[in-house]
Amino acid sequence: MNRSSRAITYVPLGKWLIIEMAVLLILSLLWLLESCLAGYSALIGGLIFVIPNAYFAHRAYRYQGARQMHLAVSNIFRAESIKLALTAVFFAAVFTLMEPVHVPALLFTFAVMVVLGTALRWLIRPRPQR
Amino acid sequence: MEMVFIAAALIIGLGALGAGIGFGLLGGKLLESTARQPEMANQLQTKAFIMAGLLDAVPMIGVGIAMYLIFVVAG
Numbered sequence: 736m737n738r739s740s741r742a743i744t745y746v747p748l749g750k751w752l753i754i755e756m757a758v759l760l761i762l763s764l765l766w767l768l769e770s771c772l773a774g775y776s777a778l779i780g781g782l783i784f785v786i787p788n789a790y791f792a793h794r795a796y797r798y799q800g801a802r803q804m805h806l807a808v809s810n811i812f813r814a815e816s817i818k819l820a821l822t823a824v825f826f827a828a829v830f831t832l833m834e835p836v837h838v839p840a841l842l843f844t845f846a847v848m849v850v851l852g853t854a855l856r857w858l859i860r861p862r863p864q865r
Numbered sequence: 866m867e868m869v870f871i872a873a874a875l876i877i878g879l880g881a882l883g884a885g886i887g888f889g890l891l892g893g894k895l896l897e898s899t900a901r902q903p904e905m906a907n908q909l910q911t912k913a914f915i916m917a918g919l920l921d922a923v924p925m926i927g928v929g930i931a932m933y934l935i936f937v938v939a940g
Contacts, residue, residue: 744907746914784925795914801903807910808892815888815921819881823928830936838937845929849922856918861911 746796746861748789751852754859755785758851759844766840773840779829780841784848787821790814796861869939873931880924887920 759781767774794814798807829836895913899906 744911783929791917792914795917796910799907799910801899801906804896804899804906804910808896811913811917812888812892815884815917818921819884819924819928822925823877823932826929826932827936830932830940838933842929842933846926849925853918853922856915860915 744796744799744861746792747859748792750859751792751855752785752789754855755781755788755848755852759785759848762844762847766837766844769840770837772835773837776837776840777844779833779836780844781848783822783825783829783841784845784852786825787818788852790821791818866939869934873934873939876927876931876934880927884921884924888917891916891920 759778762781763774763778766777791814794817795807795811797810798804829841891913895909898909902909
């Protein structure tokens with residue numbers, strides 16, 4: 736049994752969140768050059784991804800280790816369901832409650848954040864620590 | 866107008882179907898491989914977590930487009 740397999744995995748949730756928020760702010764500032772509404776919509780579009788994703792990452796690592804793997808898997812399933820439901824609810828709330836909204840800025844920023852979130856998990860992986 | 870709702874339902878339904886199949890396979894393989902090699906559990910969980918991120922990207926975008934169709938195009 737090597738050292739990394741015995742270690743507890745540290746999930747860089749804070750680092751992911753900071754990078755995501757920094758990119759979101761940069762994208763919002765870029766959309767702000769077009770109009771104030773576009774910048775605001777871009778910020779909202781990014782937050783629609785960041786908040787459910789942070790919940791998913793937090794909940795998916797609630798249990799670790801071989802003895803609790805069935806709990807970890809069930810938590811991943813529940814977290815994914817809640818993440819998709821939260822995303823749908825946030826989009827519905829924005830489209831019904833927020834008037835007016837710059838739809839291209841909202842959807843473009845959301846799509847960029849989805850791709851960035853996946854790339855971040857791949858590039859900055861959770862590290863095993865003793 | 867009804868076609869918009871059908872399109873949104875197809876986007877959400879097929880996205881959820883794909884994500885469900887993918888997560889079922891992912892979770893099943895994670896449990897199976899952890900049972901085979903319990904000492905690798907943490908590394909396997911990390912890899913499953915990364916794959917979960919890849920898996921839910923397309924359904925997430927689909928949910929966004931479907932909500933746009935329902936509440937902006939049809940609404």
